[in-house]
Amino acid sequence: MARPGRTANPEGRMALAGHLREFKRRFYIAGIALIACAIVGFFLASPVLQVLSAPLIELRAQGLPVELNITNVTQAFDVQMRIGFMLGIIMSSPIWLWQLLAFIVPALRTIERRYVFGFVGAAVPLFVGGCLTGWYVLPRIIGLFVGFTPDGLTAFLGAQDYWDFSFKLVFAVGVAYVLPVIVVFLNLAGIVSGAAIIKGWRWAVLAATLFGAFVTPAGEVLSMFIIAVPMVVLYFAAAGVALLVDRRRRKRAAAEIGEDAT
Template sequence: MARAGRTANPEGRMALTGHLREFKRRFYIAGAALVVAAIGGFFLAAPVLHLLSAPLDELRAQGLDVELNITNVTQAFDVQMRIGFMLGIIMSSPIWIWQLLAFVVPALRTVERRYVFGFLGAAVPLFIGGCATGWFVLPRIIRLFVGFAPDGLTSYLGAQDYWDFSFKLVFAVGVAYALPVVVVFLALAGVITGAQILKGWRWAILTATLFGAFVTPAGEVLSMFIIAVPMVVLYFGAAGVALLVDRRRAKRDAALAAAGPTAGAAA
């Protein structure tokens, strides 16, 4: 939603065709950035996979016989393509996120713009923190699974399966940590209240525990708690923010009601 044409159009409105042209332009910019970043990510895939396989080096140092292998002719290329594409999404994210915001934000009011940037400012560090937590528990999970191999046998792990498992674990924990931002957004939108959020605390604890148990293997209680406890803390933090939002909304409504219908209509 570009600002072009504001001189001839003081309200800053744009025809549907203008919106479509603006969207196409920004889509092409974001797509080009993704392609360029993915090409660069393709050449970075080997060191990234080596970094992800670092837990296996620790296991070998502990005496466990485990190897990361390519199991078919095309798998090396497939793995490198997958890693390159994911790296492309990550590395180009400042560009495509900015293009998305530049298209949407001009249509928002000042308060709504603050909310959008506030949500991004909160969600990004939470997501990164969740990914860091997933990365921290990854070696423990791999160590437990590989430890089930009988003595004298070598564990041959397919590179593609290993990458998929590692990435899904790290990404899932990152998304889970960012979910409280969605809860706060729903509270700001009036869809849910802080009291309703707190009322569901038992379900929140159960869900966090089940999620921690799902992404970590059975018997790895410490890793499960490392994932679940911060999720519960973030949930109650989101509930506290929602309660503050409800309190401010109630004060504002009370002030408008006391000022009379004229003030309410003006607001």
């Protein structure tokens, strides 16, 4: 009989049916958490939309005629559903992310587990930082676009289009900030070397600049640099980490060769 608190299967092996049951159980937990948080997010949608509308209030204070409107019968409900669903994903992320890790991690080796938890630990704050950067430049971008409204006319913005534009911009910048972490993860997996990452710095700078120009309107140079410069800095930081990893890897390999020689 196995001792209390210890498993009779020390290697942690599980049959396919067991894996499927485990996946199903964790999927249900994550799904229930998502639905519950989405319901809460549905009732928080109105204040969230008011917060998103803050740039429009500033524009009206500057004398620019702009209004946020519901353009059809079902749009108010549709916008509230969209916002509620996204809030549900965000609020339930600790639960569904943990369920995902709890399903994957037992099958990994110790070093692989460190990589996974290190990736998550670095990616989450970078994603939040990217979203905050996108949120910071959002009023400038909206102000520039609405500023093209001819004199005597009022810019009537559909609530759904306004939400989609705002969310896509903030989310895109958040994802862009996570890319350097993916580069480091590829280096840890032995797919790309630190030297190769450094060698591609020109392409990285070009890609960051083009991305900054893509998500910001033409002529908004300051907003473009606010987005592009941190991406370039993160890329070089990722390259530095990759070089350190390669250096330790070479030292470890040299030490193993020396031990074999003796």
